[in-house]
Structure formats: C-alpha cells, structure tokens
Amino acid sequence: MLNVYSRAVRLALVPIRRRRSGPGLSVLARQLVGAGLWLMGATALAQTGDDVERGRELYMRNGCFSCHGTVGQGGERSGAPKLAPDTYPFEVFKLLVRTPREAMPRFDPRYVSDEDLLAMHRYLSAQPRATAAREIPALQSLMR
Ligand code: HEC
Numbered sequence: 001m002l003n004v005y006s007r008a009v010r011l012a013l014v015p016i017r018r019r020r021s022g023p024g025l026s027v028l029a030r031q032l033v034g035a036g037l038w039l040m041g042a043t044a045l046a047q048t049g050d051d052v053e054r055g056r057e058l059y060m061r062n063g064c065f066s067c068h069g070t071v072g073q074g075g076e077r078s079g080a081p082k083l084a085p086d087t088y089p090f091e092v093f094k095l096l097v098r099t100p101r102e103a104m105p106r107f108d109p110r111y112v113s114d115e116d117l118l119a120m121h122r123y124l125s126a127q128p129r130a131t132a133a134r135e136i137p138a139l140q141s142l143m144r
Contacts, residue, residue, distance in 0.1 A: 055123030058116050062107065072124045080104065084127035093121050 058070075059065060064083075067075045072084030074100075080103075087093055094117055097107050133139045 031032065049079050050124050052126045053123075055119035055121070055126075058112075059120045059123055062112055062116075064119075067104070069092075073125050084124040085129055087121065087124050090118060090121050093117070 024116070060070070067078040067080035068079075068083050071124060072082065074080060074082035088096065094114065095106075097112075097117060098109070100106055132142060
C-alpha cells in the first residue's frame, strides 16, 4: 500500500520537475497538485486505520489471541510471548510465524497470506505501550 502511495506521489511530482527549466506551473496547476497530494495523504491515513482493524479481525479469527492475548500482551498459561507493541520487524515476525521454534503451531501461506500477516503486524504495532510501574502513583510506595 505504502509503495503504491509513494509511487503515486512521485508520478504526481514529475510534471513539476520537468517544468523547472521552462516557465513555472500556473498557480492553479500548483494548487491542484497540492490538493491532490493532500487527498492522497488523507486516503493513505484512512487505509492504515482500516488495515489495523483488518489486522485485529485476522488476529482473532486465526486464534492468535488464544495464546498471545487479545492485544498481544502474552499468554498467562500457554507461555506464548508478548507481541505488542514492540514486535519484531515484519520479515522476522513472518519467519517466526512460518517456522515457529517450539510449541507454536505453524501458519502456512496457503491459509494465512503475507498480506494478512502484515495487517496483523500493524495491529500489534498499533497497541498502546503499557505505563511503567514507577509511573503509577499507587505502585510507587511499594517500590521504595
Ligand atoms: C497454540 C498457541 C499459539 C497460537 C495459536 C499462536 N502462537 Fe505465536 N507463539 C506461541 C508460542 C508458545 C511461542 C514461542 C515460540 C514457540 O514455542 O514456538 C510463539 C511465538 C510467536 C512469535 C515469536 C515471538 C517471540 O518473541 O519469539 C510470533 C511473532 C508469534 N508467535 C505470532 C503469532 C501469530 C501472528 C499467531 C496467529 C497467526 C500466533 N502466533 C498463534 C503460541 C501460539
């Protein structure tokens, strides 16, 4: 998605670069290009939000939540590690899901595509970071 987006931005910028040596673009043309870029930016942002929601849905449907917790907080009994919000870079994440090291079931690309994994990765990365214990007033007295 991001690639398509940045390609579109580059394509939109071509006429500006080409015309630099000649007479400048008219004000109207510049404003049109500007509005177009703004619109594409807004669309890309909206799609990222959709992707996180799609990722959440896939994470639930594929049962990842049953071991790793609904927000990737890690499993209490299964020993499945915490996955959010600081999970591995996508390529490593993918490798670990395709070829798990021990108890985790393997998720084959026939059933869970790379695209689906990317959406799940976005969902996990979008989780808010937990507040550190030392920043929670009720816990501070216990930590002295
Ligand atoms: C049956 C329980 C179970 C399910 C279901 C499961 N996992 Fe896991 N997962 C584990 C365990 C246990 C590990 C630790 C490595 C191992 O034992 O293979 C792990 C490891 C991982 C890791 C590596 C994390 C690390 O810090 O090493 C990732 C990434 C991961 N799982 C993602 C997923 C995703 C995404 C799904 C759903 C598509 C999923 N898991 C479904 C149990 C599970």
